[in-house]
Amino acid sequence: MWQRYYTPAHVADALDVLARYRERARVIAGGTDLVLELRRHVRDADVIVDISRIPGLEQITLDPDGTVHLGPLVTHNHVVANSTLVSNAYPLARACWEVGAPQIRNRGTVAGNLITASPANDTITPLWALDARVVLASTRGRRTLTFPEFYKGVRTVDLRPDEMLIDIQFPLLRANQRGTFLKLGLRRAQAISVVNVAVVLTFEHDLDEGEAPGTDLPVVDARITLGSVAPTIIRAPEAERALVGGGLTDERIELAAERAAQAARPIDDIRGSAAYRRAQVSTLVKRALMALRLGTERAGWPERPPLLWGTWDGHIPFEAGQAPHFEKETGQDVVTTVNGKQTVLSNVAGKTLLQALRDAGHFAGVKEGCAEGECGACTVWLDGVAVVSCLVPAERAEGAEIVTVEGLAGMSEPPAHTPDRINLLPMREDDPEQHTHLHPVQRAYVLEGAVQCGYCTPGFIMSSAKLLEEIPHPTPEQVRMALTGNLCRCTGYEKIVRAVERASQEQERSN
Numbered sequence: 168m169w170q171r172y173y174t175p176a177h178v179a180d181a182l183d184v185l186a187r188y189r190e191r192a193r194v195i196a197g198g199t200d201l202v203l204e205l206r207r208h209v210r211d212a213d214v215i216v217d218i219s220r221i222p223g224l225e226q227i228t229l230d231p232d233g234t235v236h237l238g239p240l241v242t243h244n245h246v247v248a249n250s251t252l253v254s255n256a257y258p259l260a261r262a263c264w265e266v267g268a269p270q271i272r273n274r275g276t277v278a279g280n281l282i283t284a285s286p287a288n289d290t291i292t293p294l295w296a297l298d299a300r301v302v303l304a305s306t307r308g309r310r311t312l313t314f315p316e317f318y319k320g321v322r323t324v325d326l327r328p329d330e331m332l333i334d335i336q337f338p339l340l341r342a343n344q345r346g347t348f349l350k351l352g353l354r355r356a357q358a359i360s361v362v363n364v365a366v367v368l369t370f371e372h373d374l375d376e377g378e379a380p381g382t383d384l385p386v387v388d389a390r391i392t393l394g395s396v397a398p399t400i401i402r403a404p405e406a407e408r409a410l411v412g413g414g415l416t417d418e419r420i421e422l423a424a425e426r427a428a429q430a431a432r433p434i435d436d437i438r439g440s441a442a443y444r445r446a447q448v449s450t451l452v453k454r455a456l457m458a459l460r461l462g463t464e465r466a467g468w469p470e471r472p473p474l475l476w477g478t479w480d481g482h483i484p485f486e487a488g489q490a491p492h493f494e495k496e497t498g499q500d501v502v503t504t505v506n507g508k509q510t511v512l513s514n515v516a517g518k519t520l521l522q523a524l525r526d527a528g529h530f531a532g533v534k535e536g537c538a539e540g541e542c543g544a545c546t547v548w549l550d551g552v553a554v555v556s557c558l559v560p561a562e563r564a565e566g567a568e569i570v571t572v573e574g575l576a577g578m579s580e581p582p583a584h585t586p587d588r589i590n591l592l593p594m595r596e597d598d599p600e601q602h603t604h605l606h607p608v609q610r611a612y613v614l615e616g617a618v619q620c621g622y623c624t625p626g627f628i629m630s631s632a633k634l635l636e637e638i639p640h641p642t643p644e645q646v647r648m649a650l651t652g653n654l655c656r657c658t659g660y661e662k663i664v665r666a667v668e669r670a671s672q673e674q675e676r677s678n
């Protein structure tokens with residue numbers, strides 16, 4: 168694992184470190200891929216360059232000509248929350264919504280997804296269809312590459328050891344364009360793509376908002392990209408040609424779907440056979456084209472997607488030049504704030520935030536379930552946002568604000584009757600003194616019997632409380648969306664949903 172951990176305040180500082188250490192260094196932003204790769208020894212790094220506090224890199228900007236720029240700290244949830252991208256870059260927004268779960272989308276960046284370069288990664292496919300480019304920087308200058316130039320093979324990109332991705336740029340969809348993204352996974356959430364498909368069509372003339380092109384409006388250009396069916400994301404040129412020159416008739420859609428399946432070069436693996444993937448390419452392309460024809464490609468997009476941001480506005484809370492800038496070596500302590508109290512985390516080298524909090528001896532409520540970002544048992548609030556602490560380097564806590572389940576009720580010390588003790592005792596609604604110290608969500612979980620073995624409960628409670636901070640009166644569907652990153656192996660989900668609804672009602676009464 169790493170021996171030095173740098174937190175630069177400016178891009179120039181980061182590039183200087185990369186120029187100094189080159190192959191020995193790795194840039195980290197969200198860490199949802201890199202932390203796992205380092206722990207599994209898929210990648211090596213003596214030096215980590217954490218760019219997550221450089222101001223401005225989380226910005227989404229738009230040029231007058233309609234070109235979008237995504238900074239290297241733009242997360243999947245940043246995209247989901249951006250109304251311009253939802254309206255005019257829907258394939259990318261849909262793909263970002265399909266990535267992981269809220270805690271992962273709060274840390275994982277689009278840039279990191281591109282650099283990891285798995286052919287199953289969801290954001291590469293729509294960005295390739297949108298004709299995106301990446302800008303790479305080093306102390307030697309900048310390079311701008313198209314996606315075909317950037318991607319060289321399975322998990323291989325043209326990124327030199329001293330370079331950092333600083334910009335992703337692509338044009339917004341115009342009034343005569345429509346696009347969508349579809350994904351097949353083995354479960355409803357937290358699924359790696361068996362197959363994913365992005366389609367962007369350009370029609371002969373402009374369409375009004377919400378207008379369906381039907382079968383008569385000719386297609387003048389088509390871009391169909393396929394994921395998880397080749398060493399890299401690929402286009403399906405023969406399928407594209409089948410659509411150009413006419414409308415989206417049944418015959419053209421069938422032909423394009425068939426030719427897209429022929430373009431795929433899948434393999435057999437644990438998620439599906441090559442034959443199954445090829446068949447599903449045809450199915451997904453057909454579904455995407457029919458949805459575009461009918462104007463229903465946005466069906467199922469949530470009106471207000473739960474982000475688990477609470478009241479955060481999505482931006483780094485520093486001005487240029489004010490961000491913390493430090494270097495940590497092996498054995499150095501991390502000074503942070505946990506549950507409102509200054510806390511020193513010792514011997515954190517190579518540890519995750521989860522490990523450091525548990526090793527500190529006071530935060531046993533942060534549970535290790537999978538250590539891979541899959542189960543949500545280790546959910547905490549990091550600078551106001553729900554994240555899985557198993558994928559956060561411990562050094563990221565330096566100067567940060569962290570809340571664990573122990574501090575959810577705003578207490579510096581647990582009361583004599585701790586939540587764990589109370590969960591073992593009967594709790595009566597007519598005895599308010601018994602549980603006045605608990606957060607409304609904690610009370611509701613107890614009163615609704617939303618606790619079985621209890622191992623997953625701290626993570627569920629942290630996600631639930633953050634949801635109610637963000638959406639005080641969520642629908643049952645919003646509750647389920649918010650909790651997709653938390654797994655209960657006892658299958659107590661219905662009572663958990665009822666507990667969140669109860670807590671919402673209690674908070675409304677108290678206000």
